Amino acid sequence: xxxxxxxxxxxxLFLCKTFELRYNRNMSVHSAKITSENLLNAVVNLxxxxxxxLIANAKKLRRTLPENKEVRLIKKIxxxxxxxxxRVRFSELIEKRQSENISESELDELTAxxxxxxxxxxxxxxxxxxxxxxxxxxxxxxxxxxxxxxxxTV
Numbered sequence: 001x002x003x004x005x006x007x008x009x010x011x012x013l014f015l016c017k018t019f020e021l022r023y024n025r026n027m028s029v030h031s032a033k034i035t036s037e038n039l040l041n042a043v044v045n046l047x048x049x050x051x052x053x054l055i056a057n058a059k060k061l062r063r064t065l066p067e068n069k070e071v072r073l074i075k076k077i078x079x080x081x082x083x084x085x086x087r088v089r090f091s092e093l094i095e096k097r098q099s100e101n102i103s104e105s106e107l108d109e110l111t112a113x114x115x116x117x118x119x120x121x122x123x124x125x126x127x128x129x130x131x132x133x134x135x136x137x138x139x140x141x142x143x144x145x146x147x148x149x150x151x152x153t154v
Contacts, residue, residue: 070134073127074146080123086113124148 046054082090093110096102102110125139132142143149 070131073131073134077124077127077146077148080120080127082113082117082120086116089113090117 043051043054081087090110090113093102093106093113096106097110128142128146128148129139131146132139135142137145
């Protein structure tokens with residue numbers, strides 16, 4: 001592999017230039033010269049130490065890039081759910097209510113969990129509407145693309 005005068009290989013220089021590219025709103029590369037195939041071929045040919053340095057630099061770069069609004073909204077959607085413990089308890093309380101073996105305090109707890117779940121669903125829906133606006137699509141289309149389906153009711 002040919003070394004540049006500062007000791008950096010040509011493929012490493014190629015990769016560094018790649019990471020300097022700026023991205024538009026849709027995350028597409030502004031330069032048509034660099035393809036993902038070219039990038040992967042260059043990465044495969046890197047010596048181990050350069051590969052490790054590339055990965056470390058890519059991680060640093062990723063931490064410094066502003067996060068895409070849609071990515072932030074999807075993260076918020078994923079965070080806007082009852083915790084595992086709350087879902088388990090909710091199911092337990094539903095079973096107790098269906099078997100008519102629920103105490104007054106458990107019924108209050110079930111009501112509180114139901115209200116919390118509904119509040120979280122409203123937040124999720126708000127975030128989905130924002131994503132639909134960004135994508136200029138209907139809410140239904142976005143939900144299908146993200147594989148988010150309303151719960152089935154009986």
